Structures are given as structure tokens and as C-alpha cells.
Amino acid sequence: MEVIIRDTREEAVSLTAAIIGKALREKPNLTLGLATGRTMESVYELLVRLYEDDGLDFSLARTFNLDEYVGLAPEDPNSYRYYMKKHLFDRVNIDPRNTHLLNGMAEDLYAECKRYESLICECNSIDLQLLGIGRTGHIGFNEPLSAMQSRTRPKMLTEETVAQNAAMFGGPDKMPRRALTMGVGTILECKRCILLVTGEEKAEVLARAVEGPVTSMISASALQLHPNCVVIVDQAAGSKLENQSYYRWIFENEPEWLSYQ
Numbered sequence: 001m002e003v004i005i006r007d008t009r010e011e012a013v014s015l016t017a018a019i020i021g022k023a024l025r026e027k028p029n030l031t032l033g034l035a036t037g038r039t040m041e042s043v044y045e046l047l048v049r050l051y052e053d054d055g056l057d058f059s060l061a062r063t064f065n066l067d068e069y070v071g072l073a074p075e076d077p078n079s080y081r082y083y084m085k086k087h088l089f090d091r092v093n094i095d096p097r098n099t100h101l102l103n104g105m106a107e108d109l110y111a112e113c114k115r116y117e118s119l120i121c122e123c124n125s126i127d128l129q130l131l132g133i134g135r136t137g138h139i140g141f142n143e144p145l146s147a148m149q150s151r152t153r154p155k156m157l158t159e160e161t162v163a164q165n166a167a168m169f170g171g172p173d174k175m176p177r178r179a180l181t182m183g184v185g186t187i188l189e190c191k192r193c194i195l196l197v198t199g200e201e202k203a204e205v206l207a208r209a210v211e212g213p214v215t216s217m218i219s220a221s222a223l224q225l226h227p228n229c230v231v232i233v234d235q236a237a238g239s240k241l242e243n244q245s246y247y248r249w250i251f252e253n254e255p256e257w258l259s260y261q
């Protein structure tokens with residue numbers, strides 16, 4: 001795992017978008033794992049800009065989203081399919097047939113999760129997975145006590161996660177209690193992961209995920225086991241990390257990152 005601390009939120013987001021853009025230019029048929037949520041909105045905004053201004057080509061890319069709420073149709077404005085269309089898919093030249101999300105309306109949710117896992121396998125796994133972290137330490141919707149080897153499955157959301165996202169639904173009572181999510185094990189099999197975290201409210205959980213013990217109580221800590229994972233944070237989110245100067249030293253000296261400076 002590598003940790004990169006950028007001074008501002010804008011710099012953290014822009015580095016994330018630059019890494020994705022570079023990966024897509026190097027491999028036009030990249031299989032990209034996507035996340036939703038507030039943090040990612042500005043990443044998608046920058047990817048759209050790269051498409052419009054610099055000709056970043058999505059025509060051969062394939063995408064798999066991490067999660068979807070149970071019981072929401074794709075046209076529901078709170079569904080993650082809707083979110084992805086609004087922020088990315090309808091604004092770049094991606095082929096809609098290459099964009100995959102779990103179907104939260106499936107009659108048999110377990111069969112739906114199995115189908116998704118097989119599809120990821122058929123695509124020879126995910127090349128680059130974008131991740132955010134929730135206040136409970138979740139990645140995807142892998143809430144505390146998600147097994148390290150868990151696969152795509154239905155998962156009950158915690159009260160804290162409901163509180164985190166309820167505003168978008170007009171209150172906690174209107175928000176689904178369950179979601180389908182890729183498992184921690186599924187995420188660990190992605191070839192490369194980027195965890196993007198911004199804002200002071202994530203500082204505590206981020207420090208536990210990165211510098212604390214690997215524990216299923218904080219699913220993001222499982223990323224310590226991943227062979228190719230970079231954690232990109234702004235100063236606010238990184239403010240509770242103990243080894244900030246070490247992380248800054250790596251970014252300033254590691255050849256891979258010099259091209260981004």
C-alpha cells in the first residue's frame with residue numbers, strides 16, 4: 001500500500017483522475033471498477049473534462065460498479081445506475097452495453113450476485129478499482145464484520161451508513177436498508193485499487209484503515225493486504241495519520257509519482 005497526501009481536495013481528486021486517464025490511454029479496453037458517492041462526483045467531472053478536452057477515449061472500456069441499493073430501479077434518481085449515467089456514462093463515449101451494475105430489483109438477489117461475479121471473471125477481473133470509504137470504514141457496502149473473503153452479496157447497511165446517505169432520499173425512513181455489494185474478497189482480487197478519501201470527517205476512520213490492524217471491523221483495512229493499492233487523501237483526511245512525512249517523502253521521490261508532479 002502507498003499513501004499519497006495532497007494539500008487540497010482538488011489536488012487529490014485531480015491525481016486520481018490523472019491515474020485513471022493514464023491507465024485508460026495505456027489500455028483502451030481497460031476494465032474499470034467504479035464507486036459512487038459525493039467524493040467521486042468530482043473525479044467523474046474531471047474524467048468528462050479529459051474526454052471533452054483531451055480526447056480520452058472510453059469506447060472500448062468496460063466498467064463494473066461496486067454496489068447498488070436493493071429495491072431501486074435503474075431509473076430511480078437515487079439508484080447508482082442513475083448516478084453513473086448522470087455523472088459519467090451519458091457524458092462520455094462509453095458503450096452502455098459495457099457498463100455493468102448489480103440489479104437491485106432482481107427477484108433472486110443471490111443469483112444476481114453470482115451472475116455479477118461470473119461476469120467479472122469472464123472479463124479477466126478488474127484492472128483498476130476506484131474506492132471511497134464510508135464512516136463505518138466500509139469499501140463498497142462492506143459494513144463492519146464483512147469477511148475478508150466475502151464475495152458479491154446482499155448486505156444490511158448500518159444505522160451510521162443510513163444516516164450518512166439519508167439526506168439524498170429525503171430522510172432515513174425512505175432509504176433502502178440493504179444493498180448488493182462486491183465483497184471484500186472480490187475487491188482484493190482487482191489488479192489495482194485506488195482509495196480516494198477527502199475531508200476531515202474521514203480522518204479518524206482513514207487512520208484506522210491505513211495504520212491500524214487489519215480487521216473486519218474496518219473493511220478498508222483489508223486493502224493493506226492488496227499488492228497494488230494506492231490511498232490518495234487530502235491534508236484534511238490525512239490529518240490523523242502518524243507517518244505523514246514518510247508518505248510525503250515517498251511521493252516526492254518515487255519515480256512513478258514524479259510524472260504526476
Ligand code: F6R
Binds near residue numbers: 034039066131138
Ligand atoms: C458507493 C461506495 C461507498 C462510498 C462511501 C463514501 O458506491 O462504494 O463505499 O464510496 O460510502 O461515500 P461518500 O463519498 O459519499 O462519502
